[in-house]
Amino acid sequence: MRSLILVLALLGCAHAQDECHPRQFEYDSVVCVCDSTYCDQPGIIEFPAEGSYTAVTSSRDGLRFNVETLPVSSEEDPGAVEVTLDRGNTIQTMIGFGGAFTDATGINVNSLPTEAQDLLLRSYFAPEGIGYNLCRIPIAGCDCSTRPYSYDDVEGDVELEYWSLTEEDYQYKIPLILQAQELSSQEIKFFGSPWSPPSWMKTNGMFNGSGELLKEMWQPWSEYFVKFVDAYEEQGIPLWGLTPQNEPLSGFQDWRWNTCGWTAEDMRDWLKTNLGPTLEAAGMRRLKMMVDDFNRDTLPAYVQPMLEDPDCAQYIDGTAVHWYSDRYVSANVLDETQALDPEKFILYTEACQGYDVEGPLSVMLGSWARAEDYAHYIIESMNHFSTGWVDWNLALDMQGGPNWANNFLDATIIVNAEEGEFYKQPLFYALGHLSKFVLPGAQRISTTTTQSTLDVASFLDTAGGTVVVLLNRDDNELDVSVNDGSGIYVNHRLPAKSLQTILY
Numbered sequence: 368m369r370s371l372i373l374v375l376a377l378l379g380c381a382h383a384q385d386e387c388h389p390r391q392f393e394y395d396s397v398v399c400v401c402d403s404t405y406c407d408q409p410g411i412i413e414f415p416a417e418g419s420y421t422a423v424t425s426s427r428d429g430l431r432f433n434v435e436t437l438p439v440s441s442e443e444d445p446g447a448v449e450v451t452l453d454r455g456n457t458i459q460t461m462i463g464f465g466g467a468f469t470d471a472t473g474i475n476v477n478s479l480p481t482e483a484q485d486l487l488l489r490s491y492f493a494p495e496g497i498g499y500n501l502c503r504i505p506i507a508g509c510d511c512s513t514r515p516y517s518y519d520d521v522e523g524d525v526e527l528e529y530w531s532l533t534e535e536d537y538q539y540k541i542p543l544i545l546q547a548q549e550l551s552s553q554e555i556k557f558f559g560s561p562w563s564p565p566s567w568m569k570t571n572g573m574f575n576g577s578g579e580l581l582k583e584m585w586q587p588w589s590e591y592f593v594k595f596v597d598a599y600e601e602q603g604i605p606l607w608g609l610t611p612q613n614e615p616l617s618g619f620q621d622w623r624w625n626t627c628g629w630t631a632e633d634m635r636d637w638l639k640t641n642l643g644p645t646l647e648a649a650g651m652r653r654l655k656m657m658v659d660d661f662n663r664d665t666l667p668a669y670v671q672p673m674l675e676d677p678d679c680a681q682y683i684d685g686t687a688v689h690w691y692s693d694r695y696v697s698a699n700v701l702d703e704t705q706a707l708d709p710e711k712f713i714l715y716t717e718a719c720q721g722y723d724v725e726g727p728l729s730v731m732l733g734s735w736a737r738a739e740d741y742a743h744y745i746i747e748s749m750n751h752f753s754t755g756w757v758d759w760n761l762a763l764d765m766q767g768g769p770n771w772a773n774n775f776l777d778a779t780i781i782v783n784a785e786e787g788e789f790y791k792q793p794l795f796y797a798l799g800h801l802s803k804f805v806l807p808g809a810q811r812i813s814t815t816t817t818q819s820t821l822d823v824a825s826f827l828d829t830a831g832g833t834v835v836v837l838l839n840r841d842d843n844e845l846d847v848s849v850n851d852g853s854g855i856y857v858n859h860r861l862p863a864k865s866l867q868t869i870l871y
């Protein structure tokens with residue numbers, strides 16, 4: 368029954384730029400199948416002429432970036448849910464959207480035929496794709512690698528004489544990043560994050576488990592960052608930013624994969640006495656330094672000591688947040704963090720579905736429920752100062768790996784190497800509804816709605832266009848009437864369980 372509805376829905380979507388080749392697995396929606404010969408791309412979607420609006424829709428029942436252009440109205444639809452935009456109330460300026468060039472990403476992309484690799488990277492980075500422009504690069508290995516490693520695994524090499532990039536950089540990261548840069552029509556901003564220092568620099572002598580950086584390694588570990596930034600720049604990949612440590616508080620637990628524990632006070636002292644001055648001396652103060660790089664539940668307590676100490680705060684540009692506790696912790700902590708220093712930004716730097724389950728549920732092919740849940744939190748974070756969203760692995764395999772610590776995860780694109788195919792998950796479209804339309808420099812504007820199952824965030828782009836992102840979590844169609852106070856109304860019907868971007 369569901370597949371019949373899907374077929375009908377797809378036949379009805381006359382305006383789609385490039386149709387999704389749907390395939391249903393055992394979940395509530397479909398993946399879009401791509402291979403060496405075909406991949407659906409939304410194409411370039413422009414703002415419509417005055418007097419019209421463009422609505423781009425994806426839905427559980429099979430729409431994927433379905434484009435319609437319709438006239439705006441001069442009257443509110445009296446029966447509709449009101450969505451009220453306050454164009455005069457601009458809040459944060461957006462930085463971007465993207466994902467991470469992990470080793471697992473490179474391994475999976477490389478496992479496809481060359482033409483399919485190209486279509487995969489185009490899907491993310493080309494103007495006809497979803498226009499990713501903000502990407503994370505793990506500094507050496509993380510769990511999404513096939514082994515734990517650093518750039519200097521020669522015990523006791525405090526002068527970093529044996530420091531070097533690894534085979535993973537040359538095979539899995541650098542070539543893909545260079546290709547992404549070539550495909551993109553924008554500047555892609557890259558930031559690096561380390562999971563663990565070399566094990567010999569740590570109190571426990573291991574990449575994982577519970578351990579901190581030895582105090583006498585505070586300076587060598589700072590020099591290590593400079594070497595990374597230089598090495599990537601030499602490869603043609605200039606960095607835009609850094610986080611000093613991925614998930615620092617995980618390093619005090621018996622963590623299964625690469626980590627390093629930092630208390631907020633030690634992090635503050637290391638940043639102000641070692642890492643900050645070292646980067647500055649190397650001419651790298653331009654790099655955006657984003658602290659915490661961990662879940663909401665650490666906020667605002669973890670960043671408070673750093674932001675309250677001017678000697679440390681001078682080296683900090685923003686707070687990096689991971690998604691994994693958003694379900695349990697109110698978004699008010701983001702507001703509290705922003706209030707600590709309104710000059711510094713908040714940015715989501717890691718998120719993925721499937722992190723909280725084991726086994727076959729790590730990857731749920733075609734799950735709209737996961738995409739909806741994800742989009743709900745992306746929109747919520749935008750409404751609480753986040754300047755963007757950086758998804759985790761750009762591509763994982765059918766199991767959600769590879770991952771040396773068996774921490775299998777879901778991803779926006781799943782690669783089926785055996786068939787030479789890759790699958791665009793509903794999650795891909797969820798991200799795309801923002802990344803393709805909410806461009807760097809856009810300003811989020813205050814927006815309200817009267818319906819609890821409708822999530823909405825709105826933006827003014829740099830050319831003055833309005834971008835409204837709507838998520839209908841209800842199982843029924845929903846009529847909305849968007850009112851920005853200018854006398855123009857966008858009266859539109861959202862399908863059941865759908866995500867929509869309205870441009871006007």
Ligand SMILES: *[C@@H]1O[C@H](CO)[C@@H](O)[C@H](O)[C@H]1NC(C)=O
Pocket residue numbers: 515573575576621622623624
């Ligand atoms: C840490 O990694 C090693 C492999 O390098 C593994 O044997 C060990 O179980 C890991 N520790 C934890 C706490 O998972």
